[in-house]
Amino acid sequence: PDWEVVELDGELQLRRVFTFANFAEALAFANRVGDLAEAEGHHPALLVEWGKVTARWWTHKIGGLHRNDFIMAARTDALAAG
Amino acid sequence: PDWEVVELDGELQLRRVFTFANFAEALAFANRVGDLAEAEGHHPALLVEWGKVTARWWTHKIGGLHRNDFIMAARTDALAAG
Numbered sequence: 001p002d003w004e005v006v007e008l009d010g011e012l013q014l015r016r017v018f019t020f021a022n023f024a025e026a027l028a029f030a031n032r033v034g035d036l037a038e039a040e041g042h043h044p045a046l047l048v049e050w051g052k053v054t055a056r057w058w059t060h061k062i063g064g065l066h067r068n069d070f071i072m073a074a075r076t077d078a079l080a081a082g
Numbered sequence: 083p084d085w086e087v088v089e090l091d092g093e094l095q096l097r098r099v100f101t102f103a104n105f106a107e108a109l110a111f112a113n114r115v116g117d118l119a120e121a122e123g124h125h126p127a128l129l130v131e132w133g134k135v136t137a138r139w140w141t142h143k144i145g146g147l148h149r150n151d152f153i154m155a156a157r158t159d160a161l162a163a164g
Contacts, residue, residue: 023125027116030130034109043105046130048112 003073005065006056012065013058014073018080023050032079042072085155087147088138094147095140096155100162105132114161124154 003016020026030046030053037043047054057073059066085098102108112128112135119125129136139155141148 023116024120027113027128031109031113034105034130038106043132046109048116048128048130050125 008056011058011060011063013056014065014069015054015056016073016076018053018055018076020051020053023048026051026053029053029080033076036072036075036079040072042068044072044076090138093140093142093145095138096147096151097136097138098155098158100135100137102133102135105130108133108135111135111162115158118154118157118161122154124150126154126158 003014006013006015018026018029020029026048030048033044033046033053033055042057042059045056055073055076057069057076058064059069085096088095088097100108100111102111108130112130115126115128115135115137124139124141127138137155137158139151139158140146141151
């Protein structure tokens with residue numbers, strides 16, 4: 001719902017900010033997303049700060065967005081909701 | 083050794099990039115830094131990507147760098163070396 005398409009370093013990416021009560025909860029979420037990434041062999045950029053995680057998904061190999069990035073974004077949403 | 087002083091959103095920050103063999107090792111390092119942050123009650127920004135973590139320390143309350151940020155940077159180095 002709240003994913004934006006942004007261009008960073010010349011590559012289109014999906015980006016969303018997830019908010020949390022503190023740093024530890026933000027980092028815990030990053031770990032859940034990291035587990036998903038390992039399971040799928042596709043990795044995001046995760047910026048962990050106090051109370052928030054900014055997630056970005058894209059496919060470096062094609063220099064932009066693949067259908068799989070949208071799937072990973074949706075699965076990231078599910079982790080945030082779960 | 084490799085910390086730079088950068089200005090982001092009008093605030094001076096210490097920034098260093100740490101490199102790793104893969105995403106999982108980068109995330110594991112972020113967790114070690116997160117544990118340190120929790121123990122000290124002072125929190126960085128940690129950008130986790132495949133094979134690297136970009137760490138930033140600063141003190142938002144004063145809008146820049148406090149002595150403690152340099153201490154946390156040195157302790158982050160120690161975690162990377164350990």
